[in-house]
Amino acid sequence: MTEHPTGTDSLTATSPVAVVLGASRGLGFLVARELVDRGHHVVVAARDRSEVDEAVAELSRRGDVTGETCDVRDRHDVGELVGRVEHTLGPIEVLLTVAGIIQVAPAATLVLHEFEDAIDTMAWGPINAAMTVLPHMRRRGRGRIGTVTSIGGMVSPPHLLPYATAKFAAVGFSDGLASALSGTGVTATTVVPGLMRTGGHEHARFGGDAAAEYSWFAPAASLPLLSVDADRAARRIVDAVLAGRPMVVLTPLAWLGIRVRGLAPGMTTRLMGLAGRLLPAPPQRGGARTVEGVDARRRVGSRVVHVLSRLGDAAARRNHE
Template sequence: MRGPARLLLGAGAALLAARRLRARPYDLSGKVVLITGGSRGLGLALARELTGRGARVALLARDAAELDRAVQDVRARGGQAIRVVADVTDAASLERAVQATVAHYGQLDVVVSNAGIIQAGPLTDMTEADFEHIMQVNGFAALRVTRAALPHLKRAGGRVLIVSSVAAKAAIPHLGPYSVSKFASYGLGQALRAELAPHGVTVTTVLPALMRTGSARQVTVRGQFEKEYAVFATLDNVPLLSLDAPRAARQIVGALVRGDSEAMIGGPAHLLRWASALAPGLTADVMALIQRTLPDSTGRPDARRGAQAETPLTRGNPIKQAAERDLNQL
């Protein structure tokens, strides 16, 4: 039976591959997209890309002033956008955001779970509360907004896009809570894809590497604040190591349109994915070596925002400055 079984499995795989090749790309024209974390950074870059492809967007975040600037930015480029003030850690707030989006546009076709936070520093300087907070934002928020929007997504045969990270494939030193939360978001994306497929809803999880979105200013740093921030903000803005935001947005939206199960975004993401898959032990050893080069723990629970840990080195980085200005980070 081994021969026939293998033949059947091979035929099944070929049929699935052929079906994917024949699948028509998802047409974004006229679709309504709700983007969490849509007021700045990658969320704003995604809003520009989506509206450039004919979608209409609702930008969701907590800061009304930031949202107003983002909405003006999208409208100035010819796109349709509204603001929705909400907190992704509050299920009731997300329910109201979904209702407000449908009330304005009359429909909801796509949810983009982009909202996220980053905490940088030695694991020994992180608290249990850090892990709990980042899981609420990076992990559970995607589940909450998907559940809130699900009745509309089912009617529309819609889509869900979850922005995870390459840190979901290999934990990154000094990004412990972040890596844990992104492993969770990746698992959530895979679970939702299987569970929602029978309802006609397609779920795509994207795993970007470093991107030049200007978001370093928003990072929470622990330990040796200025050194930690200098490492993060510098690596985040190296052209060969990080991807510029518009290009990242194009690749991410491309994965959504194709209906990919998962998509690595950026060359370093592909490299780390294959390294962790083919040589997990070696990859872990390399991460341990990288850890030795990073700033030591202070043993104190103090924390600062990246914007409060700027130095002449980070403040004078022209690539970083350009991303901050362009993507509403200031």
């Protein structure tokens, strides 16, 4: 059940209304901040009330913000949120779905509920959100819908199988929706980032040998040559969504990966297989339960890993991760 909003409530917004799902931390928080700075009344929505309140407290210093708790996996929860926003604040002009989870583990240690959680959040989440707000936008003949997917929805990387499965579905939905909306005045933008320095490695979940998995993922998500600045990414995302572009690819590595996959799909799969063989092997006697990044970090004995992850750690502190 969606809880009552925090911030400005029961008042019709004088600025265009934007709803950002998954906006309490990380990339979603930065996207919400960018929209506030551009004069939107932003509805910050996420599952955790305390995280929403914290994000609203910071963003409200910059402009008009309302906080809502909403679980994108629950279409009824999403429906209540959309109905209440349309009734109290006015028409939703922009909808951005950023909510996501990451599970890092070898395929041999994964269980079905990890796929279910990933698909419910990152495939059904965008579907629930877009299909709920779409009738309102189509009736008005205007609106912008953005779905943050991933290069992992174009090329399936090793040790991220549930994530890639969900992101492939999100890419298919968003790209198909963009073509279906042609000529209606409503647009759908598929956002395809590569690795970004959001600090998300602290909330990612690690399975198998959790410390070993963290030891490659956290530096990869932190080093400048492999990941991009999340503030810049947020600006480009908002630019593309407001302009109604059908797709935006955010990083050079993502751009390259998409083109290599298109030209040589079999070779790309083999390369991903070779990369997977360089990553940590599953434990000999099954896998322990998955743990959050902050817990996996404590198990890492290498100072080098912590040094290589410093930029990502700093981003986590800035972005409420």
